[in-house]
Amino acid sequence: MQIKSFSARTLDANALKSFAHPLRLRIYELLDEHGPSTATGLAGLLGQNTGATSYHLRELAKHGMIEVVRGMGRGKEKYWRVVPGGFSYGEPPAADDDAETAGAMEYLLDDLVRRRGAELARWRQESAEAPEEWVEVSTYGRRSLRLTPEETARMRDEVFEVLERYRAASDGRQDPPESAGHVVVHFDVLPLGAGRRD
Structure with missing residues (x-):
């Protein structure tokens, strides 16, 4: 994939x-x-x-x-x-x-x-x-979902597309507004148990 x-x-x-x-x-x-x-x-x-x-x-x-x-x-x-x-x-x-x-x-x-x-x-x-x-x-x-690998990839890409829009806006600013802060976004997609061999 x-x-x-x-x-x-x-x-x-x-x-x-x-x-x-x-x-x-x-x-x-x-x-x-x-x-x-x-x-x-x-x-x-x-x-x-x-x-x-x-x-x-x-x-x-x-x-x-x-x-x-x-x-x-x-x-x-x-x-x-x-x-x-x-x-x-x-x-x-x-x-x-x-x-x-x-x-x-x-x-x-x-x-x-x-x-x-x-x-x-x-x-x-x-x-x-x-x-x-x-x-x-x-x-x-935190969300716990039951998804296929294809659905997981689609969800991951959609979230990253949103984050990318805001990253581009942030990076494009010469002088950020005084109200701007250092915002950290954590986003992980963890298919827990996918490597298990039962």
Whole structure:
């Protein structure tokens, strides 16, 4: 079954291996949440030296994960941001075919699960103090359905089409409205038990 891509690109094996690094993942998270920053600013947040953050920023940029923001900074100062459009991890390679890439994929998927749990826990805490309009529009959702693989693919693609519309609107803004916030959407389709051999 063909899987549609709803991101700007799918990471290749080299990008996967490069991204599967704790400091690079953290740098990416900080840029995603807080917006553009310099190597010096990130070094302060991460407790690293500027040389280390500069190196990891260049590695992320080499694989198209982040980019320099034109028109920001003075002299040689560079502000970095996440490349709009996002990315996907693609199909996991078989461990026999490419053990290093398969290991990187496992690491990234485990980190994705960790981040989702941390973001849910963070919102649970923050929601008690958040402005009422944000509490009203937030939601937790879970559905348990009985679907065929074809129905599941159709549902997944329809949800991603909606998310893609809002991602394009978000990425296309030069100056977001003052009311705009950093909104995270978790969406998983998990055919639990599908791999069971009874």
